[in-house]
Amino acid sequence: MPQSDSLFASLGLMPALCTRLAQLQYVQPTPVQTQIIPAALAGKDVLAGANTGSGKTAAFVLPLLQRLYQAKHSTQAVKSPAKGNYVACLILVPTRELAQQVAASCESYGQDLAPKLKVTCVQGGVSVNSQMLALRGGSDVIVATPGRLLDLINSNAIKLDRVKSLVLDEADRLLSLGFADELGALLKLLPKQKQTLLFSATFPEELNELTARLLHQPHSVQLQSEQQSTLVQRVFTVNKREKAQVLSHLLKAKNWSQVLIFANAKKTCDRLAQKLEKAGIKAQVFHSDKGQGARNRILTGFKIGEIDVLIATDIAARGIDIDKLPVVINYELPRSPADYMHRIGRSGRAGAAGLALSLISHDEYQHFKLIEKKNKLRLPREQYAGFEADAEAPEDCPSRLAKPEIPAPGMGKKKRKKAVSKATDTVASAVSSNQEPLQAAQALVEDAWANWKKK
CATH class of the missing domain: 3.40.50.300 (P-loop containing nucleotide triphosphate hydrolases)
Known part of the structure; x- marks a missing residue:
């Protein structure tokens, strides 16, 4: 050789x-x-x-x-x-x-x-x-x-x-x-x-x-397509209220040596770390509220194996370079489909084996379809034994909220203005129901494109 x-x-x-x-x-x-x-x-x-x-x-x-x-x-x-x-x-x-x-x-x-x-x-x-x-x-x-x-x-x-x-x-x-x-x-x-x-x-x-x-x-x-064969991508459908339980159960059952978990907000990272600690799992958080010195110490500790579980916002999606990082978990889906690839790209690097696992709840189903479409993926949905997702979405899930009619581009201003008003009400309803307004808005945009194509 x-x-x-x-x-x-x-x-x-x-x-x-x-x-x-x-x-x-x-x-x-x-x-x-x-x-x-x-x-x-x-x-x-x-x-x-x-x-x-x-x-x-x-x-x-x-x-x-x-x-x-x-x-x-x-x-x-x-x-x-x-x-x-x-x-x-x-x-x-x-x-x-x-x-x-x-x-x-x-x-x-x-x-x-x-x-x-x-x-x-x-x-x-x-x-x-x-x-x-x-x-x-x-x-x-x-x-x-x-x-x-x-x-x-x-x-x-x-x-x-x-x-x-x-x-x-x-x-x-x-x-x-x-x-x-x-x-x-x-x-x-x-x-x-x-x-x-x-x-x-x-x-x-x-x-x-x-x-x-x-x-x-x-x-x-x-x-862009190189190195993907070494990374296994899996998707578990779970109930939103049980996400933290599923995650803690996985961490205990699989006993992974290093796990990088992604969430979208700093507060979510902090709350999740507290929930895992109550379950007996020690995790560190990594986000922009941490000073640079603290961030450096946390990254070093994670790289050398002193920290087994790291919960991070997307600030880490392109800043962490660890040889043979075995597992990346999307506790929440990234808002940008491109960021999905950057997140999972932390594992399976340079030909090493890796696992990218996404936990998706009913309110994320449509957004994950968009991620798949943008990244030319099609991944089977799986159920995790003991934590199977309900067949129907909760009543307050954005995917079950009434969707306003979205007029085609060539229609009149009055009808378009009325549709925009209804769309605003739908997002407001999502906010008042403690749902993610961005996810509700995303669902509206997807419906808009679907209706335009039909017409």
Whole structure:
């Protein structure tokens, strides 16, 4: 069998990087690495659609480190490099945890380069003064979240006009989290001539518009379907009032070593942790109310196995990178169908076996159908013995609320106004019945599309 270092060397990577990959026990390149590394080394723009866990971080970090190292040595051989608060490579990511993860990967992969490249992580939640000190004299690589990077630019701590390479990692998430304005402001500060690599799991219309403006004849890679065979997806239909009982029963019966549980709200995470504790199960919560130091400690504890059960909001969907995480559970379905794939992508990474389990109640049936449709899935519904879902939805379930007539687009304004009013009343009714207004609204939207198609 060929040595791992020779397999990576065949992609064009330099010996120091190949040796380091062998030390990290990288046996062979993943499909995304095989397709992207040679193109990135050649200086081409890259547009890649790939699942989490496909090895995409190494696919862009390795060639960028090599190009930076070679350019730096070439420059030093001719003349001293320009000094100042400049950056050569900028990597933009949507969350603090992902920024830390990518920065750590840059440090790890470049460990054997001499002299080492300077890597700086720029994120919120920590002292801005310490980051300003770290940026003195510039940096070879900056891994940043957009908001904090703009703060540092406005404080004259860093300049972007000499950036040679730009990476947008999890680009769809950058837009969905509301960073569109910050991203636009940053792009205006970058030089026109640069290499750009864009990675995304999904490609909404606004992202397609961005890629058309930003990328020049990119090398395109579409690998969203890779690695899915190692991840088993299961769906249990349960009564909403029994969800916590089902979850605690599963955790005790299966005795999983590590479980990541997703909920939609911070309060839900806290309440669920309390319920599990009463059942004798110790769990930690991970959401934006936690300080950055606490979040770091919780993630570290979960990664090294000190914490068995972690309950998180979607802030963790792209920020947790754990080898061989066995189980991910959707206690609540994500509001965005795209986030479903990001959640379950925490398990079954890089070919490892994994399980993604969703607990869905009557009020989530329709939304899960939408998730399946958007992600081209069809999963059988199962019942969990002893906790079978009732055949009929509860009377106050949004799916049983009266749905107003949704007129076709070409109908008159009066009828449309009346329908909108009825739709508003339906959502208000859901709120007054302690139901999720967003779920009620989602059901209305689905009905609207169905009626429009019929007419």
